[in-house]
Amino acid sequence: xxxxxxxxxxxxxxxxxxxxxxxxxxxxxxxxxxxxxxxxxxxxxxxxxxxxxxxxxxxxxxxxxxxxxxxxxxxxxxxxxxxxxxxxxxxxxxxxxxxxxxxxxxxxxxxxxxxxxxxxxxxxxxxxxxxxxxxxxxxxxxxxxxxxxxxxxxxxxxxxxxxxxxxxxxxxxxxxxxxxxxxxxxxxxxxxxxxxxxxxxxxxxxxxxxxxxxxxxxxxxxxxxxxxxxxxxxxxxxxxxxxxxxxxxxxxxxxxxxxxxxxxxxxxxxxxxxxxxxxxxxxxxxxxxxxxxxxxxxxxxxxxxxxxxxxxxxxxxxxxxxxxxxxxxxxxxxxxxxxxxxxxxxxxxxxxxxxxxxxxxxxxxxxxxxxxxxxxxxxxxxxxxxxxxxxxxxxxxxxxxxxxxxxxxxxxxxxxxxxxxxxxxxxxxxxxxxxxxxxxxxxxxxxxxxxxxxxxxxxxxxxxxxxxxxxxxxxxxxxxxxxxxxxxxxxxxxxxxxxxxxxxxxxxxxxxxxxxxxxxxxxxxxxxxxxxxxxxxxxxxxxxxxxxxxxxxxxxxxxxxxxxxxxxxxxxxxxxxxxxxxxxxxxxxxxxxxxxxxxxxxxxxxxxxxxxxxxxxxxxxxxxxxxxxxxxxxxxxxxxxxxxxxxxxxxxxxxxxxxxxxxxxxxxxxxxxxxxxxxxxxxxxxxxxxxxxxxxxxxxxxxxxxxxxxxxxxxxxxxxxxxxxxxxxxxxxxxxxxxxxxxxxxxxxxxxxxxxxxxxxxxxxxxxxxxxxxxxxxxxxxxxxxxxxxxxx
Amino acid sequence: xxxxxxxxxxxxxxxxxxxxxxxxxxxxxxxxxxxxxxxxxxxxxxxxxxxxxxxxxxxxxxxxxxxxxxxxxxxxxxxxxxxxxxxxxxxxxxxxxxxxxxxxxxxxxxxxxxxxxxxxxxxxxxxxxxxxxxxxxxxxxxxxxxxxxxxxxxxxxx
Ligand code: FES
Ligand code: FES
Numbered sequence: 004x005x006x007x008x009x010x011x012x013x014x015x016x017x018x019x020x021x022x023x024x025x026x027x028x029x030x031x032x033x034x035x036x037x038x039x040x041x042x043x044x045x046x047x048x049x050x051x052x053x054x055x056x057x058x059x060x061x062x063x064x065x066x067x068x069x070x071x072x073x074x075x076x077x078x079x080x081x082x083x084x085x086x087x088x089x090x091x092x093x094x095x096x097x098x099x100x101x102x103x104x105x106x107x108x109x110x111x112x113x114x115x116x117x118x119x120x121x122x123x124x125x126x127x128x129x130x131x132x133x134x135x136x137x138x139x140x141x142x143x144x145x146x147x148x149x150x151x152x153x154x155x156x157x158x159x160x161x162x163x164x165x166x167x168x169x170x171x172x173x174x175x176x177x178x179x180x181x182x183x184x185x186x187x188x189x190x191x192x193x194x195x196x197x198x199x200x201x202x203x204x205x206x207x208x209x210x211x212x213x214x215x216x217x218x219x220x221x222x223x224x225x226x227x228x229x230x231x232x233x234x235x236x237x238x239x240x241x242x243x244x245x246x247x248x249x250x251x252x253x254x255x256x257x258x259x260x261x262x263x264x265x266x267x268x269x270x271x272x273x274x275x276x277x278x279x280x281x282x283x284x285x286x287x288x289x290x291x292x293x294x295x296x297x298x299x300x301x302x303x304x305x306x307x308x309x310x311x312x313x314x315x316x317x318x319x320x321x322x323x324x325x326x327x328x329x330x331x332x333x334x335x336x337x338x339x340x341x342x343x344x345x346x347x348x349x350x351x352x353x354x355x356x357x358x359x360x361x362x363x364x365x366x367x368x369x370x371x372x373x374x375x376x377x378x379x380x381x382x383x384x385x386x387x388x389x390x391x392x393x394x395x396x397x398x399x400x401x402x403x404x405x406x407x408x409x410x411x412x413x414x415x416x417x418x419x420x421x422x423x424x425x426x427x428x429x430x431x432x433x434x435x436x437x438x439x440x441x442x443x444x445x446x447x448x449x450x451x452x453x454x455x456x457x458x459x460x461x462x463x464x465x466x467x468x469x470x471x472x473x474x475x476x477x478x479x480x481x482x483x484x485x486x487x488x489x490x491x492x493x494x495x496x497x498x499x500x501x502x503x504x505x506x507x508x509x510x511x512x513x514x515x516x517x518x519x520x521x522x523x524x525x526x527x528x529x530x531x532x533x534x535x536x537x538x539x540x541x542x543x544x545x546x547x548x549x550x551x552x553x554x555x556x557x558x559x560x561x562x563x564x565x566x567x568x569x570x571x572x573x574x575x576x577x578x579x580x581x582x583x584x585x586x587x588x589x590x591x592x593x594x595x596x597x598x599x600x601x602x603x604x605x606x607x608x609x610x611x612x613x614x615x616x617x618x619x620x621x622x623x624x625x626x627x628x629x630x631x632x633x634x635x636x637x638x639x640x641x642x643x644x645x646x647x648x649x650x651x652x653x654x655x656x657x658x659x660x661x662x663x664x665x666x667x668x669x670x671x672x673x674x675x676x677x678x679x680x681x682x683x684x685x686x687x688x689x690x691x692x693x694x695x696x697x698x699x700x701x702x703x704x705x706x707x708x709x710x711x712x713x714x715x716x717x718x719x720x721x722x723x724x725x726x727x728x729x730x731x732x733x734x735x736x737x738x739x740x741x742x743x744x745x746x747x748x749x750x751x752x753x754x755x756x757x758x759x760x761x762x763x764x765x766x767x768x769x770x771x772x773x774x775x776x777x778x779x780x781x782x783x784x785x786x787x788x789x790x791x792x793x794x795x796x
Numbered sequence: 797x798x799x800x801x802x803x804x805x806x807x808x809x810x811x812x813x814x815x816x817x818x819x820x821x822x823x824x825x826x827x828x829x830x831x832x833x834x835x836x837x838x839x840x841x842x843x844x845x846x847x848x849x850x851x852x853x854x855x856x857x858x859x860x861x862x863x864x865x866x867x868x869x870x871x872x873x874x875x876x877x878x879x880x881x882x883x884x885x886x887x888x889x890x891x892x893x894x895x896x897x898x899x900x901x902x903x904x905x906x907x908x909x910x911x912x913x914x915x916x917x918x919x920x921x922x923x924x925x926x927x928x929x930x931x932x933x934x935x936x937x938x939x940x941x942x943x944x945x946x947x948x949x950x951x952x953x954x
Contacts, residue, residue: 021887024895027830027870031896034829114820190930192834192842192896242832242896243930275835483894483931657890661932665893668933691839691928699921699934 007565010495010502012719015657018488019502020240020481031242032212035198037268041070042117043260044271046107046124047281048099051135051350051684052146053128055095058107062123068116071263072124073108078259080228086218086250087613088157088317090149091353093226093255099128100148101315101350102685103281108256110264135684137289137312137347148315148348157313158321158346160611162328164402165339170304174295178375182292182368182749184733186312186679187285187672188278188688189357190696191482193242195252195282196272199261206233207258213238214249214480215520216510222251223258234258238510244482245669246356247283249522250318279694280686283355284679286311286323286346288364294372300382302391304339305332305400309365311346311354315684318355320346325615326450327361332400333369334411334448334623335391340400340608350684356522358669359729362449367751370445370734374741384738385424388446388625389415402606403617408722410649411446413710414625417647418444423627423706424645430629431743438631440642441743445626445734449727450618451524452599457614459525459599462516463533465494465541467591471566471580473500473541475507475534478518479526484725485658486526492655493531493718497538498545499563504579516594524622524723527654529599531718536595544593548585549577600716620714622724623649626667626731630739637755637762641671641736646728647708652720656709659724663707666728672697674733675752801862804872814860819843821859822869830870830899834928841927844900844907845869851907851926870899873906881951882906882944889940893931901927905941914945 010016023029046058060072075082075096082096083089095106107124111117132146139145140155148155171177197211207229213219216238224231241248253271260269273281291308309327313320324346331342359366377387392411398404418424427442434440453459464476475494481487487507495505508514518530546561549568553561553575560572569576583591602619609616627645632638646663653659676695680687688694713720733751741747746761797814800807803826812821819836822828822845834842836855843854846868847861873879882902885891892898901924908915908923915923920941921934929937 015890017887018890018892020895021890021892022883024892024898025883025886025902026874027828027899029895030829031832033832034823036824192832192840192894192928192930194834241894242834243894245930275837275839483896485893657936661890661893661936664933664935665931669930690837691835692837696928696930697933698926698928699924699938702934705933705935 007501009499009565010492012492012496012654015655016492018485018658019491019507020488029240031193032210032239033193033196033242033272035210036270037198037200040198040268040270041110041112041264042114043257043269044109044117044121045105045256046109046121046126047102048095048104048106048126049102050099050128050130051102052131052133053099054131055097055099055106056127056129059125059127060107063109063120066116066120066123068112069120070110070112072120073259073263077263078227079262080226082226084222084226084251084255085317086319089225091316093259101352103352105256108260110260110269133350133683135349135351137310137349140347140349141345152348155348156345157317157348158324158611160325160328160344160609162340162342162401162609164608167304167306167339167341170339171293171295171306174303175298176376176379177293177295178372178379179293180368180371180749182290184288184364184367184751186287187357187677188282188679188694189245189247190694191243191245191247194273194275194278195248197253197257198268198270199257200268201261201264201266206235207261208235209254209257210237210239211254212241212248213254214241214244214482214522216480216512217478217517218520219251219254220512223254226255227258236512238480240509241480241482244521245358246360246522248482249356249520250283252282275691276689279679279689283318284352285357286313286320286354286361286364290364290368292368292372294376296376296380298380300380300387300390302335302337305337306341307331309342309344311344311361312349312351313346314349314351314353316353318353320354321613322615323356323361325612327365329401329450329617330362330448331365331369333373334393334446335400336393336397337400351681352684352686358666359449359726363670363673363730363733366445366447366730367733367737371737371747374738384444385415385419388444392446401617402608403602407620407716408651408712408714409623410710410712411448411623413712414623414647414649415446417708417710418625418627418645421645423629423643434631437634439634439743440631441739443628443735443737443739443742445731445738447624447626447727447730448621449524449730451528451620451622451723452618453523453525454615454618455601455605459519459529460596461518461530461533462594462596463530463537464516464592464594465537467541467579467583467586469583471578471583473498473505475505476515477507477530478510478515479530480510480521482521484662486521489527489531489654489658490534493534494538497535498542499565501565504566524726525599526723528717528721528723529597533595533597535718536597537593540593540595545582548582552577552582552585620716620722622722622727624727624731626735628732628735628739630736630743632740632743632758637758639675639736639740639753639758641703644703645706646731647710648724648727649710649712650724651712651714651717651722653709653711654719654721659709660707662724663728664705666726667705667732668697668702670729670732671702673752674736678752797860799859799863801864802866804868812859814858816859817855818857818859818862819854822854828869828871832896832899834896841904842897842900844903844927846903846907849907849910851904870902873902877951878909878948879906881947885940885944885947889936889943891932891936891940897927897929901929901937905944909945909948913949917942
């Protein structure tokens with residue numbers, strides 16, 4: 004017993020969930036097959052915009068094994084869900100707004116019968132004019148999607164700081180560009196799924212792959228008119244989420260199915276095709292940028308206009324755009340800023356939350372602008388970034404004074420000393436025949452937390468069982484990022500316990516307390532802070548109760564060590580089980596709340612946002628990509644990648660690197676290959692052979708370095724790093740491509756076709772001869788290559 | 797139809813439709829949930845199992861194809877000496893995040909290590925190219941397979 008070592012924040016303790024996952028024992032939501040289950044499946048509209056006339060279920064009902072075919076008439080309550088705007092029908096009752104809308108719900112004994120019946124439900128509808136391009140959706144006379152939102156505008160907002168137009172006119176150098184980014188799919192390996200059952204007392208019990216079990220309860224309750232206390236949601240470990248399981252996917256449908264299955268459990272598991280057709284997506288974005296500086300490289304003014312295509316329903320579209328706008332100027336000091344944004348409804352698939360929530364779009368544009376500015380000014384790209392990078396006490400581009408830890412300069416300086424940067428010229432010279440090498444940079448940042456006007460709170464509960472084990476009742480789902488393992492480490496650290504003494508329960512609305520979603524880089528930060536307080540309370544209580552049992556007058560010399568409380572002066576000890584036996588049930592539980600800090604006073608720079616402005620805590624990073632471009636095929640090979648990240652003090656170095664490496668890989672997919680292709684709102688990328696994500700051969704070795712600051716408000720000084728790394732690859736690779744070939748792609752992804760097209764459009768010497776000298780890349784050229792078009796929509 | 801095969805070292809008799817997908821047979825009929833389904837169309841590798849020692853996709857195989865074969869799933873793998881070393885390497889190298897790809901990834905790695913006991917990083921990348929992971933960026937997975945290769949050969953030598 005004496006050689007047991009407590010877990011310790013800051014150490015690379017092994018993830019508590021890894022062994023069960025590696026041995027195949029971990030039960031994901033998808034692994035639940037309750038006895039007597041029925042299979043439930045949605046019938047999708049298949050048309051872009053239409054008035055629903057009738058749902059003919061006769062043929063489907065004739066399939067042996069089909070129990071019910073439910074339509075909107077079977078949905079109780081308002082039949083609308085949505086995180087902020089309740090605008091999404093559970094089953095369409097009036098208008099179809101995109102092909103993925105659910106129109107009917109089939110219940111069947113087997114998956115085979117389900118599949119057949121789903122294909123036999125006939126949806127009769129009357130077509131309405133549809134719109135798929137946000138610019139067209141904004142035009143006068145465009146078909147309208149929601150009466151509540153004129154001009155198809157979910158949100159129109161601006162951030163105005165100083166006099167951007169005036170300052171831009173006075174700048175020595177101005178660069179401009181028009182960019183577009185594509186729709187990205189989360190492509191988690193475990194597609195949306197869950198099981199639900201109606202209990203005898205009329206309550207619904209659901210196990211679901213979800214990032215937001217407590218909010219699910221609200222969504223299901225509101226959509227179907229069911230009291231919240233009649234809904235229990237459990238969220239086991241997720242097989243990936245990345246934002247795509249934030250908000251209802253199967254939840255409302257499953258609850259409807261459970262209400263009509265006579266007490267039999269129902270299971271819904273979307274196939275990959277359905278995941279791609281009806282799952283949430285990353286917003287496509289169009290960006291117009293103008294950035295100006297003084298001759299000495301001091302940034303002066305930014306004007307940018309952003310249009311986010313949110314698809315058919317609001318989801319978190321406005322908040323996604325808000326975050327993009329708040330990051331529109333990069334992690335730099337820019338005195339004069341005007342960012343305008345429109346978040347637009349179209350008949351495209353619904354865009355919602357995805358890792359780096361609106362930010363990776365703007366990072367592409369602003370980091371390309373920084374490189375062009377550097378060339379114009381004849382300054383190094385690192386130098387220009389370094390000179391303008393934010394420090395604590397500065398005011399960021401949305402007018403917020405930065406008072407929390409701000410490590411962007413530290414990250415850039417760390418990058419400067421790395422051999423990938425120091426030896427870049429030698430490395431580039433070694434390009435093989437018919438290839439060209441380039442090195443590109445990006446500064447990245449990503450806010451953490453929900454932002455203004457939303458309470459970002461968590462309530463942690465820890466419990467000592469009668470057997471003396473400490474149970475952490477996590478209330479925030481673990482989608483793979485390892486927050487539950489961090490909770491174990493935090494609890495072990497505070498309570499002086501090792502892994503053998505600790506259990507983390509995954510969220511269950513029946514036993515844990517509402518703590519928000521697993522999202523926004525706030526999961527470990529917010530719940531972890533609450534957990535520290537709860538564990539400190541439990542620690543004090545255990546020591547106190549042991550003191551009572553020892554009949555000593557002070558707690559002073561008592562300490563909590565793995566499995567027991569010891570009193571070194573007397574050599575006496577009590578096991579946690581003995582102490583637990585002395586405590587009542589109530590006494591063995593500690594609960595504590597933490598509310599994340601908000602900005603006060605809120606700068607008066609923003610108009611048009613509903614919630615979410617501004618944020619106060621940011622993770623930062625400096626990224627570098629070394630690429631080799633095949634001049635014959637246009638293929639970009641990323642040879643090496645370096646990510647230096649400021650996530651405050653690192654609680655677990657291995658998990659920190661996991662987040663950075665995974666974010667970079669997902670970002671490289673976004674940079675190079677991923678694109679959800681649609682035609683009239685219908686998803687053509689319907690499988691993982693048409694929607695390509697990076698495989699083991701596509702991802703280079705990724706070097707992850709931590710620049711360790713200390714975030715005073717964070718648990719053990721940490722801040723979330725789940726999202727920030729996603730932002731770097733697209734701009735870093737695009738900038739490396741400019742460095743290698745002198746071409747400036749402004750539309751993502753950076754496919755070989757686009758590379759070849761841009762190279763043939765550029766000057767012959769520029770592409771095939773030696774790399775062009777920086778001076779030859781004038782302002783007009785920088786802003787004129789490639790014009791935006793609707794190809795991504 | 798009755799089908800007899802060896803599952804994780806144990807003789808197994810089942811009676812099911814000849815065209816039942818092996819993944820459904822394993823998960824739904826036999827309760828072996830470790831084999832995951834990420835696509836159902838042979839594109840992700842999450843359902844990788846070993847049949848006769850070779851990596852196969854359980855979502856593309858039909859029950860009848862198992863007759864007389866030796867089948868290993870992740871549940872059996874961790875009880876073999878090499879499989880246990882491999883799983884431990886995944887745990888210790890931090891190669892497991894959400895863990896949904898992990899069983900299939902390990903099965904593919906095990907099949908590869910049987911062919912090539914000392915693979916280079918490039919060979920590992922190639923050997924795992926049919927298995928998608930959305931969480932890790934593969935860096936730690938490759939390190940885990942390298943470590944497993946080392947540990948397995950150390951154990952053999954000992
Ligand atoms: S589930 Fe078999 S390859 Fe994806
Ligand atoms: S660990 Fe999540 S898909 Fe690989």
